[in-house]
Amino acid sequence: MNTNAANDAPSIATVSETNRSRIMKHLYHEGVSSRAQIAKALHLTPAAITKITARLIEAGVIEETGDMEGSKNRRSIGLRLDNARFHIVGVKFARSLVQIGVFTLAGTELSLETLPTVWEHTIDGTVALIHERIEDLIARDDAIVAVGMAVPGPYLRDSGRTAVVSTMQGWRRVNFIDEFSEAFGVPVFIEQDARAGAMAHFLFDERTHLEDVLGYYLIGEGVGLGLIDHGTVINGALGAATEIGHISIDVNGRPCDCGNVGCLERYCSTSAIHAMLIEDGTLVPDADRMTHTESCRRLFALAKGGDERAATMVREIARYVAYGCVTIFNAFNPSRIIIGDIVSEAGEAFLAQVRATVAERAIPEIYETTEIELSTMPTDAAVAGAAAVAITQFLDHPSMFFDVA
Amino acid sequence: MNTNAANDAPSIATVSETNRSRIMKHLYHEGVSSRAQIAKALHLTPAAITKITARLIEAGVIEETGDMEGSKNRRSIGLRLDNARFHIVGVKFARSLVQIGVFTLAGTELSLETLPTVWEHTIDGTVALIHERIEDLIARDDAIVAVGMAVPGPYLRDSGRTAVVSTMQGWRRVNFIDEFSEAFGVPVFIEQDARAGAMAHFLFDERTHLEDVLGYYLIGEGVGLGLIDHGTVINGALGAATEIGHISIDVNGRPCDCGNVGCLERYCSTSAIHAMLIEDGTLVPDADRMTHTESCRRLFALAKGGDERAATMVREIARYVAYGCVTIFNAFNPSRIIIGDIVSEAGEAFLAQVRATVAERAIPEIYETTEIELSTMPTDAAVAGAAAVAITQFLDHPSMFFDVA
Numbered sequence: 001m002n003t004n005a006a007n008d009a010p011s012i013a014t015v016s017e018t019n020r021s022r023i024m025k026h027l028y029h030e031g032v033s034s035r036a037q038i039a040k041a042l043h044l045t046p047a048a049i050t051k052i053t054a055r056l057i058e059a060g061v062i063e064e065t066g067d068m069e070g071s072k073n074r075r076s077i078g079l080r081l082d083n084a085r086f087h088i089v090g091v092k093f094a095r096s097l098v099q100i101g102v103f104t105l106a107g108t109e110l111s112l113e114t115l116p117t118v119w120e121h122t123i124d125g126t127v128a129l130i131h132e133r134i135e136d137l138i139a140r141d142d143a144i145v146a147v148g149m150a151v152p153g154p155y156l157r158d159s160g161r162t163a164v165v166s167t168m169q170g171w172r173r174v175n176f177i178d179e180f181s182e183a184f185g186v187p188v189f190i191e192q193d194a195r196a197g198a199m200a201h202f203l204f205d206e207r208t209h210l211e212d213v214l215g216y217y218l219i220g221e222g223v224g225l226g227l228i229d230h231g232t233v234i235n236g237a238l239g240a241a242t243e244i245g246h247i248s249i250d251v252n253g254r255p256c257d258c259g260n261v262g263c264l265e266r267y268c269s270t271s272a273i274h275a276m277l278i279e280d281g282t283l284v285p286d287a288d289r290m291t292h293t294e295s296c297r298r299l300f301a302l303a304k305g306g307d308e309r310a311a312t313m314v315r316e317i318a319r320y321v322a323y324g325c326v327t328i329f330n331a332f333n334p335s336r337i338i339i340g341d342i343v344s345e346a347g348e349a350f351l352a353q354v355r356a357t358v359a360e361r362a363i364p365e366i367y368e369t370t371e372i373e374l375s376t377m378p379t380d381a382a383v384a385g386a387a388a389v390a391i392t393q394f395l396d397h398p399s400m401f402f403d404v405a
Numbered sequence: 406m407n408t409n410a411a412n413d414a415p416s417i418a419t420v421s422e423t424n425r426s427r428i429m430k431h432l433y434h435e436g437v438s439s440r441a442q443i444a445k446a447l448h449l450t451p452a453a454i455t456k457i458t459a460r461l462i463e464a465g466v467i468e469e470t471g472d473m474e475g476s477k478n479r480r481s482i483g484l485r486l487d488n489a490r491f492h493i494v495g496v497k498f499a500r501s502l503v504q505i506g507v508f509t510l511a512g513t514e515l516s517l518e519t520l521p522t523v524w525e526h527t528i529d530g531t532v533a534l535i536h537e538r539i540e541d542l543i544a545r546d547d548a549i550v551a552v553g554m555a556v557p558g559p560y561l562r563d564s565g566r567t568a569v570v571s572t573m574q575g576w577r578r579v580n581f582i583d584e585f586s587e588a589f590g591v592p593v594f595i596e597q598d599a600r601a602g603a604m605a606h607f608l609f610d611e612r613t614h615l616e617d618v619l620g621y622y623l624i625g626e627g628v629g630l631g632l633i634d635h636g637t638v639i640n641g642a643l644g645a646a647t648e649i650g651h652i653s654i655d656v657n658g659r660p661c662d663c664g665n666v667g668c669l670e671r672y673c674s675t676s677a678i679h680a681m682l683i684e685d686g687t688l689v690p691d692a693d694r695m696t697h698t699e700s701c702r703r704l705f706a707l708a709k710g711g712d713e714r715a716a717t718m719v720r721e722i723a724r725y726v727a728y729g730c731v732t733i734f735n736a737f738n739p740s741r742i743i744i745g746d747i748v749s750e751a752g753e754a755f756l757a758q759v760r761a762t763v764a765e766r767a768i769p770e771i772y773e774t775t776e777i778e779l780s781t782m783p784t785d786a787a788v789a790g791a792a793a794v795a796i797t798q799f800l801d802h803p804s805m806f807f808d809v810a
Contacts, residue, residue: 014448043419154735156770163768213642229639236634236738237618240771243735248766249656250667251728260731260766262655323656326665330559330648331736333641361653361665363568365561366645 017399019044020052024061025395027081028105028203029210032065034076053079059402084108086394087143089134090387092193092380093151095168095221096291098126099380100133102141103387105394107204111137112383117291123170127179134184145401146187148390150382151176153192153224154246154258157239160190164246164258187400189390194218195233195242196385197340198226200377203388215334216381217244219321220341221292223265226385227332233392234332242332245269249323264327267320270296270342276313283309293342300346314346315353322357329358329366340375341382347374422804424449425457429466430800432486433510433608434615437470439481458484464807489513491799492548494539495792497598497785498556500573500626501696503531504785505538507546508792510799512609516542517788522696528575532584539589550806551592553795555787556581558597558629559651562644565595569651569663592805594795599623600638600647601790602745603631605782608793620739621786622649624726625746626697628670631790632737638797639737647737650674654728669732672725675701675747681718688714698747705751719751720758727762734763734771745780746787752779 056062068078083106101112154163160177198216218224223245227234245265253262270292277287287295302310461467473483488511497504506517559568565582603621623629628650632639650670658667675697682692692700707715
């Protein structure tokens with residue numbers, strides 16, 4: 001053990017910031033609580049609670065709600081964090097799709113704009129347009145306290161770049177930190193897209209428990225995974241962990257832009273499905289004039305409409321998605337996998353095939369205790385997730401946003 | 406979010422136990438420190454340090470060392486945790502190999518015994534012998550405060566069973582918790598073997614930093630991985646995460662006892678190598694009369710001695726080990742992978758081939774920032790690791806061992 005290790009570690013927050021954050025998270029997740037309830041739940045002394053909540057009230061982060069019913073019919077004053085009072089901008093970067101939304105702390109969508117489809121030669125123009133739109137949103141809404149961004153992984157958080165963007169390498173030229181981090185007068189946070197989706201489900205999905213090991217399995221233009229283990233996101237050394245899309249499922253298989261062979265992404269992303277449809281030629285005859293997403297939606301509609309060849313292709317895709325689930329089981333042993341993004345639109349028959357293939361290949365004790373489901377978030381989890389990235393920081397590091405120390 | 410989530414969470418330690426543990430870890434890793442140094446490093450108040458250390462001294466866990474040189478030439482009293490004062494029994498269960506060692510808190514081996522080779526029909530006798538030996542060790546050594554055990558993964562920590570033990574299913578009948586947890590009058594802790602090896606490197610290897618994302622990649626009778634991310638072990642929901650040996654590298658490949666197809670373990674474990682040697686028939690002509698370990702050691706000796714066919718087979722094994730490394734990169738983005746157990750004995754030529762294959766297939770930014778090395782622990786990392794499992798608990802939960810509250 002290096003003798004300077006403890007001093008070098010920048011990740012150990014001060015005790016007071018940690019307790020401040022714990023109180024804000026308690027109020028965020030549990031709703032109105034009295035000081036006594038918070039003290040009991042968090043094992044903090046009443047004196048510490050009184051001091052910290054006084055500063056949070058003074059800074060306008062939380063507020064008193066007047067009398068609430070106490071546990072023994074005694075009345076006490078409630079505290080709450082008003083989830084609607086603070087607004088967050090979320091920006092989702094997919095390969096060809098950029099969306100900008102405004103959300104409350106609770107994940108309620110207040111507005112959503114989809115920018116024009118992005119092509120290799122329009123990336124610079126898209127970046128300029130994003131600046132313009134976000135500046136405009138912040139100018140018109142004082143409640144906006146942060147911007148969150150979800151970008152395709154693997155995202156190298158220290159250098160601010162995505163390491164691989166299959167099918168649209170131009171995004172690799174954009175340094176997201178240089179481009180956006182100081183641009184707007186409010187803090188900006190950037191995260192890999194699937195991780196953002198996992199944060200959205202962790203914060204906004206009422207069925208999520210703090211002790212879950214929750215995986216958000218994004219299957220869209222890319223394939224990714226975000227994993228939250230008892231409230232902690234698995235990042236790895238450079239922020240490039242949980243890149244399920246680039247884990248090989250066949251070391252003798254299809255080559256990938258990332259340098260690896262047989263990457264999962266090469267078998268079930270929308271671009272892989274699109275290529276299958278173009279090669280097929282007859283199932284979706286005009287596939288070569290569609291976007292990846294359009295061609296996939298056409299395939300899924302055909303399958304749901306009873307076309308047997310389309311249904312067979314969807315089952316084949318589901319088997320590859322299931323191989324990814326089995327890898328996720330053995331790598332991360334989650335309690336719950338939520339499948340999201342475009343390919344989840346294939347629906348219940350698709351999900352049934354995923355589960356059937358997982359049942360064949362997974363260790364039975366793990367299969368029996370792991371839920372696999374489709375995302376039911378009202379909007380795309382990654383754009384709400386972009387907001388969730390910033391909300392997570394807001395709850396983890398309140399002193400970055402307010403003078404509460 | 407479930408409204409009872411925070412109350413349900415048993416994993417949130419009390420603040421005082423957390424601070425007690427942080428002080429013990431500081432003294433364990435940093436050596437002799439003054440109260441002022443501890444307060445500064447851990448962001449704790451001098452009053453809290455005084456109170457907690459007084460109780461730890463009273464309970465005999467830590468001690469004062471007399472004067473030490475202060476930072477401004479002022480003299481102050483040092484505190485230390487005497488790493489040699491407490492002894493830990495470590496038990497490694499491999500499929501056919503059981504070893505029992507006694508270690509200090511610093512990982513120094515005081516004794517090591519290898520039990521007779523285990524066969525399917527001798528498992529019950531082996532279990533009885535383990536009871537006898539540990540009881541005897543504890544009777545003769547008052548300093549023993551805990552027993553740690555390392556068992557083949559996937560180990561389901563709540564039910565106390567290993568879910569799969571390729572090539573020796575009899576171990577699945579043993580419920581490790583029922584069999585050992587209350588047997589010895591000192592606390593017993595059980596962990597998956599590769600995770601135990603990771604803990605050994607985390608605690609005992611001077612080159613390990615707290616902020617490392619450290620993977621111990623065990624390649625022996627089974628193939629496993631233990632992953633420590635900034636000091637936290639990745640366990641998953643049931644303790645079955647990081648099971649690299651059962652991640653498929655070829656979804657159309659060799660079937661495995663676990664139900665999956667193309668598991669990494671089927672290509673580079675000692676049992677897989679042994680099967681290759683028996684099939685080959687000429688390279689190690691008497692392979693069919695050897696144990697897995699013996700046949701592998703013979704192969705490695707031939708390769709090192711210049712036998713070109715043996716060297717080719719070792720390079721082929723190294724390529725599979727490398728595919729596992731690339732999967733570990735994309736799943737966990739570690740800063741360091743330490744390859745251990747029998748197959749690491751293949752040596753430097755083997756390691757060079759692993760690195761060369763990883764360089765071909767990994768994302769360059771990740772390859773450049775990840776060290777891959779062979780374990781240099783003096784004894785098998787898993788038996789020292791079994792002790793490390795208990796030492797980790799000793800440092801994390803001092804109140805389980807001493808009356809310090």
